[in-house]
Amino acid sequence: MFPIQMTEMSEEPLKLEQYQKDQRKKTSIRREEDRMSEQLILEPTPLNAIDRCDRCGAQAYVRATLLNGGELLFCGHHAKEYAEGLKPVVAKIQDETNKLAEVASDAR
Numbered sequence: 723m724f725p726i727q728m729t730e731m732s733e734e735p736l737k738l739e740q741y742q743k744d745q746r747k748k749t750s751i752r753r754e755e756d757r758m759s760e761q762l763i764l765e766p767t768p769l770n771a772i773d774r775c776d777r778c779g780a781q782a783y784v785r786a787t788l789l790n791g792g793e794l795l796f797c798g799h800h801a802k803e804y805a806e807g808l809k810p811v812v813a814k815i816q817d818e819t820n821k822l823a824e825v826a827s828d829a830r
């Protein structure tokens with residue numbers, strides 16, 4: 723009788739603890755997924771107001787990573803203007819010109 727009572731008594735809090743752990747695990751997994759999908763949507767390092775076009779000094783919306791490791795920043799206007807000429811030397815283009823539309827609609 724005594725050993726059975728012991729297990730019955732100790733089983734209850736254990737279950738609860740396990741349940742809480744599972745809940746916590748599920749929550750953290752869900753958070754992990756959220757973070758991962760956010761990272762997938764967001765560009766690696768988003769351009770911000772500090773980033774300026776190398777040509778005219780306007781806010782940059784395109785970052786061109788060069789094959790030699792360098793970086794060039796362009797506003798929407800100059801990104802278009804230099805796109806063709808840069809193609810042979812550019813490894814990656816980070817295009818955030820879609821933000822231009824967002825900014826414009828925010829100002830309204």
Ligand SMILES: [Zn+2]
Nearest residue numbers: 775778797800
């Ligand atoms: Zn420019």
